[in-house]
Structure formats: structure tokens, C-alpha cells
Amino acid sequence: MLLEQFCSYPDGVCIFRIQSSAPRSINIKVSLSTSPYTNTTTTEYTNIHNRLAFISHLESNNLTIEAQVAIKTEGASGISLATSPRQLLLMGFDTVTLYYAFGTGWSANAFPGFLNIDPHERLMGVLDKAVTGWYGDLVAKHLSDYAGLFSRFQLEFGDDQEAATLKNTLTTDQLVARNVKGTLPSEEETYLEVLLVQYSRYLLISLSRPGSLPLTGNSIWASDDNIGDALSFGMNADLQMRYWMAEATDLGETVIPLIDYMEQLLQPRGQDTASLLYNARGWTTQPFSNIWAHTGPLSDTSAKDTFYFPAAAAWLCQHVWDRYLYSQDDKFLKERAYKLMKGASMFWMDTLVKDRGNGSLLTSPSQSPGHGPFTEGSALDQQLIFQLWNHTLEAAATSAVNDKDKAFVQELTEKLRNLSRGLKVGSWGQLQEWSLDLDEPGERVAHLGPLYAAYPGDQIYLQQQYQQQGQQERKQVSGEDDEEEDVSMEDLIEAARVSLRSRGASGYRSEGNGFEQGWSQTWRAAAWARLNDGRQATQALTLFKRQNLASPNLLPLSLKDLAGHVGFGAAVIEMLVQSPRPGDVNVMTCFEGLSERWAKRGRVSGVRTRDGYLVSVAWKERRVRTVEVVAAGGKRGSNLNLRIATLMGESQRENKVEVITVVMKASKKPVPVQFVKEGDVVRFSVAKGQTYVVSVDLLDQ
Template sequence: MRLTVVSGLLVLPLAAAKSLWSDSPGNYSSIITTAFPLGNGRLGAMPIGLPGKEIVNLNVDSLWRGGPFENPAYTGGNPNVSKADALPGIREWIFQNGTGNVTALYGDFPDYGSYQVLGNLTIDLGDMGAVSNYRRSLDLESGVYLDQFKTGNVDITREAFCSFPDQVCVYRLASNRSLPAITFGLENQLSSPTPNVTCQGNSISLYGVTAPTIGMIYNARATVVVPGAKSSSNYCSPNNATVNVPKGHREVLLIFAAGTDYDASKGNAAAGFSFRGEDPYRQVLQTATSAAKKSYSALKSAHLKDFQALSGTFELSLPDPNNSSSKPTTELINSYTLPGDPFVENLLFDYGRYLFISSSRPGSLPPNLQGLWTESYSPAWSGDYHANINLQMAHWAVEQTGLGDLTEPLWRYITETWMPRGAETAELLYGASSGWVTHDEMNTFGHTAMKNDAQWANYPVSNAWLAHHAWDHFDYTQDAAWYEETGYPILAGVAEFWVSQLVADEYFHDGTLVVNPCNSPEHGPTTFGCTHYHQLLTELFTHLLTTRPKTNTLHTTLSKTLPHLSPGLIIGSWSQIQEWKLDLDTRNDTHRHLSNLYGWYPGSSISSPHATNRTVTDAIATTLYSRGNGTEDQNTGWAKVWRSACWAGLNETVNAYAELALAVQENFGPNGLSLYGGSVPFQADANFGVVGAVLEMLVRDKDLSYARLDAAQNGGVGGKVQVQEIVLGPAIPEAWGGGQVSGVRVRGGGRVSFRWDAEGVVDWCEFEGAGRGEGLEEVSFFVKGGGAIQC
């Protein structure tokens, strides 16, 4: 290991370019914990790396059972008649008794459906005999998978990637001598009814439907290309629907394309909420055929140009004190223990960005609970969208790490799928004539109503949490055209709904407006004035009040409503942040959710106006200590990284790092995918959440909306804020000493790069300003301990 000395300080070498690698194949019985994932947003592939009969697990993001594809009368869970008449009685009971229930609003969820695996690609090279020099890897900067091994005097190399420009996955086999005979196949042994597999020319087509009658149609095509072979060569075996390439070739390519007849643009009343598009066969054939005409080098070049333009927008470089880059990733993660390993933490940070690039692209669906990748016919929780932390965590640090353009699937899905059905739900369940609402569990068919268990499903404020991410996209990009066309309508629709739901507090009679009924996500009673709700609404109303002219009708309504909104920050009897307006918190309640700390992180209603208020920050710490370290309640990875981010916001570096390290130790599988409770199922949220937790240690960048609104209300001109204060390295762990980061986006449209010394104190920075926001004239940078630094 090479050491350097800078200004008298010993500096450890920084980690090299990142990749996952192993010196042994994956395991077919444990695909989700051993295979390395590839994706282009729509298509997902997981090569296992078996030398003989290789298996590549395949996914297409829209392949769902259920919904209108199996029941034309599907309503998204909405009742046929209004249930809103039950609300006055529910509210009256809760105000009289403090708590109550919402059973009268429960819905049914027939045909809710499930995400499902597409199938497996098989590549059979026969008996390889003794294999040596085996290695497989996934380059996180290029999105290219590679495995290599030697059998006798033959070296075999297999390479794969999923291309966004060409909308295919590409698999290449090559040898220094000649390849053995290869049999290619497509299969799905889990789906019912079993799909039809045929072979024609050099292409295998898998064509299926998710139900015996109407169902969603899905089609996959694997086209085999043998460079140098005669154009008339036909390697199909129609009897067993395989492509059989004889031995003797040096190179063989496979082009994979897939699709379904799901069409998100048909998820509205005008289209009968059918979501039914065209049979995918023709488009899949055209896509595969077009790509198969291109050379491998052309396909790979286009992929690399596209992928590296995204992965290269941001770089985190932490030290590698243990020379971990020379060890297999599988070994590093399996043996990872406290106090941690900076190389592994850097690797998982890069992996989180990689997984987002691979599962969220324009034209795709947003990442689901498993991102894009499942080997199951019925994955846990249907592989759906849980919107009380999981979907949001996927988008935590996307803007800050230069991937804001990849949030398009979320905005499109909100506007095309959730808003149309959500407007119906708002009226049928809550009597709201404007705006839209969703709940916690949502499928790809616009299920926006409440399921039948209040503890899990009574979460209508999911719409406001999604609006938080729409605001962040605007605040980081300053894209006024996007905000006008997409962002503002999302926020405004949410606000219109919630304005209609606020009622005067008839329990405390304190003149405030509260939400009644409400339920803190997955925790506690149905009551009124839930802290989490009020933090979200304070944030939402503030954002809207700082971005529209006063002549706007909604602006006028919100300006009258916000001052009377019950606060989302109440300090309770044992100095905790209350989770409800009633002081119902129990000491040492180690529930996995931190709903009452949303306004601290990832929200801003506490952290922006009260970051230096010692009474508030002490209450945050008290709440975190009471909530435990995230192992006690279901031992989830996402709970730990949320705790890590909250501790980082308090500049509690030791606790922040300990929680991050604990998540890695407890919740990450050999291939780096995060595991619920430390074992299957895979749940992608913690992979994405690691990125947010690390960013909170690296940079503190306040949302200035509260200061702007305060300035406007106190005589300022146009809500003008003179200085944007950014703290660099507020909670960098000692183990990360001597690291650096480049390309961090900050609110207002700028970006900053910086490095820090062996003690974690930033000693160099460079800032590139851009469109710093309305009325903003100066950006000031500070470092750990409060000192200023010139960038």
C-alpha cells in the first residue's frame, strides 16, 4: 500500500474505480443474493456466472398480474359509492375520545396483482470440465458485467450490459481459441399459464399472458448473432425451441428485448382506466432486429457513452486502509464488521447510484420495492410501491448526486397513474371536489384507495411526501419550465386536497387546524394532529407560498391557512418530539419508522428553521436514542440508514457512522443488495438510502423556503434572502479521513467539490454557481466546527 504525506499528515490511498467482483459463480438457488444486477430502466438482467449452463434471470418493469388486465371493472380499490359521509362521525368520535378508527373507509383490493419475473435466459456450453482462473465482476462506472475463466487451454470471456440507447440487453461470449457448441434457450417455469416458446431463424420468442382469459400480454425475444457466419445459417431447433450454435466460433452475441402491452398513458377515465396498449410482439421484434444489425462494438460504445455520462457526474473517493479493493466483494460484505471499512461504504454508495441509474430511466416505471429485479412469481409485498418511506427513500439523494434527470418516471407515473385515480379516491373517500390523494400501498394500475388495515394503509399523506421530491427537483435544478408544467400541478393538487381536509381542533380548542383522522405510518392509534402529517403540510404550503404570485387563488388560501395549521413540532413530557398532538409516546419504543422526525430528515420543516435551536436538537437526539438502533423492530436496513441520516443532521458523527456500519453488517447480502431483516426478501430501499445517509454526512444545504417566506411576511422585498449557507463535511467520520468528493449539487442549481484532511475537516473546495434561486445573491461555505472557507 502506497502512503503519502501532505502537510505533515499521513494520508491513506483513495479507493480505486469501483466494481463488484467474486472469484466464484453465483448460486441459482440464491439468485437475489449472489447474482450481479444489470438494467436499463425497463429491462433487468441478473447473470449468475455459472461456467457450464449459465442462467440469466430476466425482468421487464411493467410485467404485473391483476388490475384491469384480469378484471375490466377494476376500480383501483375505490368504492362504487361515496364513503365520505362517514367522516364527520369518525372525526367527532376521535375528538371526543382522542383516538378512534377508520373502518368505515376501508376498501377492498381484489385483483391488486403482483409484479413478477419475466423468465430465464439459458446459455449452455456443456460440460466445462475443470475450470480455473474464474472471476466475475460488475463495473459500476460502465454498467458492464464480465466473467472469465479457463478450461484446459481455452480462455472464455462473457460480457453483458443492458443498453438504454438501444433498449436491449446484450450478452457476448468470446474465446481465445474456439467456443464449444452453445445452446440458447428462454424459459419461464413459474408463470401460469405457461408462456409459449418458439424458435425461428436465430431468434427465440417467449410469448405469454398473465391470465387464461384476458391478462397482460408479455413478449421476450433472444436473437443470436454469430459474427462471420453465413447469413443463411439457421441454428434454430424448432422441436425444443432453442438456438444451437455449433462449436468452432470465436464470438457469439445474444440480443435480448422484451415488452408488455401495459400503457401508463391509458390509466385515466378517457381510456377507461384500461392501461391496455398494443400487443408488444411487433415492437419487441423491431427493437431486437434493429439492435442485431449493429456490431457489438457499436452497441457497447453507445451504452458506455450513455451510462458513463450519468455515473460520471459525481464521484466519492474514500480511503482504502485495508487494501479491500484486492478482495472479492462477496468476501468483504460477508466479513464486514464494526467499526466498518471505508472502501465497502464507498462501494455501497456507488452501488446505490448504479442501481438507480439501472432502474429509473425516461420511459420506465419508477423503481419498485425491489428496484427492477425479482426472481419470483410473487415477490414480497407484491413488489409494489410502498409510499410511506420506501418509494421516497429511492429518491433521497438523487438530485444531489447528479441524477435528477432520471426522476422522470416518478413524475410521469404520478401524473398519468396516481393523479387520475387519486382524484376519484379524494372524492369517494374524503368528499374532496379538487385535488388528489394516494395511500401507502400502490400497484401499477392506479390503486390509490385505502386497503383494509388501517395500521398499514391509512396513509393518505403519501401524496405530500411525493410532493417533497417534486419540490426538491425544482430547488436543485431551478428548472422553471418543468416546475410550471409538472412540479406545480403536483404540489397544487396535493395542497387543494389537504386544505379541504383540515378541521378546527375540537379536542384542545386552541384555534388551530388539524388533520382528523390520521395515523403515523404503521405505528400507534388513529387520532388527530399527527406530527408527521403536519410537518409535511407545513413544508408543502411553505413551498407553494414561495413560488406563486399572490394573485393565485391557492396562494391566497394557503396564506390564510398556514398560520393556523397546528405545528408539526411539539416537544413532549420527556423532552421528545411528539409523534401525535396528544402526548402518547412511550419511552424506548423502538418502532422502525421515524415518522415524527420527517421534518428533520429528509424533510425540512424542522431542520431548516430550527437547526441551531438547542432545545429542538436535544429533543431530536432524545427521540433517536429512545427509538433504538433499528435492529429491534424487524431489523430493517432502511430503518438504520434513516437513523444514520438523522444523527448526521445533528453532527453526531459517531452515531451516524455506527448506524451506517450496522446496516451494512446486518442487512446487505454477498452481492451488495439489501435484505429485509438480514435475509431474503431483497428490498432496494436501503441500497438507495445509503446514498442519502452518506450525503447528509458530507454536506448540509438548507431549504431556504422558510427564510424566504419569513422575509416576505416581515417586510422583505419578494421574500429576498441574501445568503445561502452551506456546511461542508459536517459529520465526516474519522475513518474517512483524507477523502474527497466532486459534483455535489446544492439547492439553487450550483455544484461543489471538496476534500478533507485526515481528521475529516474540509481544507479545499471549488464551487460552480448556477441560477442560485429567487433573490439569492451570495453563497457562503462553512466547515465542521463553524469556520468559513472560501470556495
């Protein structure tokens, strides 16, 4: 018996095909039933010409729910019997193919009234087209669509040919079971790690495509009452984290549903929230929303650590700005991104208060998600607003937006000069979580709010070529009396490390659930990677694998923790190739802490940067050998600062000299290079449309 099942994005249909190894041997019963929950009205079933369907409605708002299953059989001697309006009996067939689709009357375009748009005709059309087509054509179209996205990025670890074809003799459930026990052979463990990175990309491709809602939890696989909470969007880390690796692994299309959701639902409803609750311009949203565009605080304040977080909109706008940077799409910036960013900026321009001490602008009231008291100016709030305002001004200065917003730009610039950046070092050397020094060492807190500036933000960075630029930025935006002005980047870097070490490697164990917070572990891994500590990053990823991979199909144990899986992929990419800012690419900065399995030999290709470039890296024996840069997305010629961690560093060997050459791939023409910071940064000019190959050779003196 051969079973095939897939869901086709281009055809909008799921297909399940059964082929018998013996003639006329398929005998099956096909039935259709509604949700097991009691929140629907009476359901109407139909069974006409080998097509089962039901139509039901939600009790709360009469929203239409419809499902259809069309059955196509092969084998002239088979018999189909409709045994009830909801069941079909099939006997004696060679092949049976089920085509099924599901729809509701919900539509984002119907906001604010949320009209109930009957899905019946749309579903009929989808199934009619699928059933009358050739099965092979449907498969081919599906594979072409999926592979066109999935094949853009590749990751390989291992020796010689093993890097390309890692061997694994275990089934997935065996792989997971032995991983939990820590008994996986080295080769299989490496296979699992690469599988998890690509599995994260599979989830993005399968669950977040243009026309869909943003990536939810794994509630679409749920079958009992724990589905409810997972249908909401948590926007104090969870929703954002689910997209952390999308752009870097060249899956920018999967971010479009998130931006559509912001534009069609959160922004228009969030304007009402800003006006009615805060008497402010612009828009905002609180940490939990849903398909009905809830943007206010939760009414259930028993969730005292998570019900209030108006900076969620500022965080979401980071993905909007990144979509522009990675795509370099001026039209997108002008028509969509800038409007969202400007609106989110205006809200904070109207709602910040002055610090009673130095007069800097702070959020009030403010709470660090999942932790601690209400106060003023939590680090996460301030870091997010600082980043949002800077990026909004950058957007306003581009030729795409032009200078029509002079009054807004002037007002925002003045406000930015007085904004607290949320970067203070506390009494025990930590990066403060609040404007006041309230942190206690050793607290096991899952959320890494004050560490946002290190990752996924870019306010804390190690590269010395940034230091002078960063100091100048702080002088431009800080008030004269701002105590943050006196904190050096070296102090902030060390404070970030102190805070990460204090909070532990794995976060905390959730009450009653019996599992560690997977999203917290992988966020820690990514933050350690940005701080170039491969050992700590590897430790956090290892804990994630041991504690959060127990289901035989790799899905998370918690319906809310899909972010942890996607975060795993984001952390691995950050350990290999970093693009913290346009114009800068850091390669293998975590080499020193990588496991021998990873560092001995490998290759990563198809990593997209914040200039729109594509980067591939090959390494061997803990040394980068080649870096290829495809200048696909940049608008014009510019300088690229390429930091290769092994240059002039721990890999320097006696009586050896490194020879670095950069050539245009097509012509083999050498490109002039400049070495910065004792040689580990290679700077060269990049022209749009060209491919550059950087070769690193170690030669005898």
C-alpha cells in the first residue's frame, strides 16, 4: 500500500492518495465531522456525487465554517456507497484520492465590520479544479512551489562528502528518543541539528504564505480544549520570534502575512486604541491579539506579568523595516513600511513622560514582560522605541519617502535627542531591566527583555569598526545630563554577558507543564552568538534539544512554543553568519566555541543580509576558506565590511601567513581590499549584480 499526502499552496487544496499493491483491494470508509467543541450551532451535512461537506456556524458571532472532501476513485469494479449524509463506503478500488479544503467566512479585508463572506463557492471552485486535473500535475506544481523556497538555503556539517550527505540510520521517533537520553552517535546528532534548522524553514513555508494569517502556534494540529490560547498572537516576543530566521534564510515571502496582519487589522484598530485609551496619535497594540484585531490590554489582569505591553507595535515594526532592508524594495518602503513605522512612532511621541531626575523621556507605566513591577522606562520599552525612531528617521531620509514629512521629522528628531536608550549598567554589573536599579542576581526569568539590544536588536555590538560610529550616534541623540552617555560599549557588552549568565542557560520550568521554556533557551543561544560566545550558545541549544524535543514528529510539547523551534534555526544562523547592520557581515564569529562536529568542516549557502546580498561560506579545520557574496539586492555600489573571525586571530600559526584575495567571480578580476582592525575585517567595494569570491589561504612564509 502506497500512501501520499500533501497540501498544495498554489492550488489551495490538501490531497491524500492511497494506491494498492494488489488490484481491487482498497476497502475504506470516509467520514466527515465538525469540531468536537460545543461552540458551534447545528451542522448541516451533505453527501452528493462522492463529495462530503458540512456547513456550521459559531454560536458567538454566526461565522460560517465549511469543509468539503471530494473523492476520486480508480478501478472499474469498485463500489461507492453513501451510508449516511456524512459517510461514504468505498470497496474494491485500486486507487482512492481524497481532495479536501476548509474555509470560514472570516476576511481581514472586511474590517472593521468583519462581514461573514460565505466560503462555499470558493471551496467548490478549488475542489472542482483539483479533481478534474491530473494528479501528477498537482504534485509537480506543489513540489515546484515548495522547492523554489526551500532550496534557496543550504547547511552542511561534517567531513568530506559527509558534509553534503550526513548519514542517519534512525527513524525520526528513534532520533528524538535517543536525543532526549543524550545517547545519539555524533553523526546522527549533527544530522538532527541540521534537520531542526531546515524544519524551522519548513514550518515557515508551510504555515505563513501570502494570503494567510501569520504563523500561529501548532494549534492547527490540536484536538482538545488546549487549542484556545494558542489561537491568539502573543506579541511580547512569541509572534516576533517565529519570524527571526525568515529573512536570513531567504524566506522573505513568509513575513508578508505578518505585515498584512499589521496593516489590515492591528494598525486601524490600534489607532482607535491609541486615541481612546491614551489620547494619542498613531497606533499601538497590547501583547495579545487575534483575528478580530484586539489591540487593548487583556481584561483578565490575573496574567499580571503579561497583560500590558504597548511597545508591541514598536517591536513588530522591526520586521517591517527588516523586510525593506533584506528586499531593498523602495516601493514597499514608501507605500507600506513607512506608514506603519510612522504611526507607531507618533504614538510614543505623544505618550512618553519626562524622568523627574534628568528629564529624559520614559514610558509610563511600564513593565518588563513576564517579570517584575510596574514602573517607568523598562529597558525593553526604551530600546524598542529608540530603535523604532532611528529606523523611522532613516526611512524618512531615503529617496523613496523623500522630504514631504519635514515637520514630523523635525519633531521626532527633537524627541529622540531626549529619549532614554534603555542601556544602563546596574550595581552588580548587570544590564538593568528597568530605569531604576531593581534587578536581583540569580533570578530565573524566561524573558530576556533587557537583552533585546544585543539580540535581535543592534544597539550592543562587539565589532570595533562600529564603536566610533556608535559613540557619535549616542552624542547626537542623548541629552546633556543623560547618565547613559557615560557607559562605554565595552561596559554594555560585559553587562549583557553578566545578565545572561545570571539568568541561567535554560530559563525556568513552567508550573504544571513539566517542560523548559524552549523559546527562552533558543533566544539565549542567539544572544550568546551575537556576543560571539559559541560555547554558551551551544550549551543553550543542547539544553533545548534535550528538554524540548520529545514528540516523535519534532513538534513542540507546548502549543505555544513553536517560537522555540524557529528560534533554534535563528540561533544556528547567528553562530555562522551575522548581518547586524547594513554594510557589515560577520562570518563564523563563534568558531572558538563551536563543537568539533560543526567546526571541522562545513558550508552554509544562501544567507541573505540586511543589504539584500546573498552570502555563502565554506570552512575546514576551524578556518574559513572561502566567502562568496552575491550583490543581488543592493541598489548601488557601496563598501562591504566583511569580518572573518579566524583572520589574524586564534588560527594564526607559526611560520604561516594569511593571503586574502577578492575577485569578481565572472571575470576573475582582482578587487582592491582594505584591512581594518588588525586584519580581521576585509573592506571592499561592491557593485550591484556582481558576485565576489573571498579566498583565504594559509601559506608558508
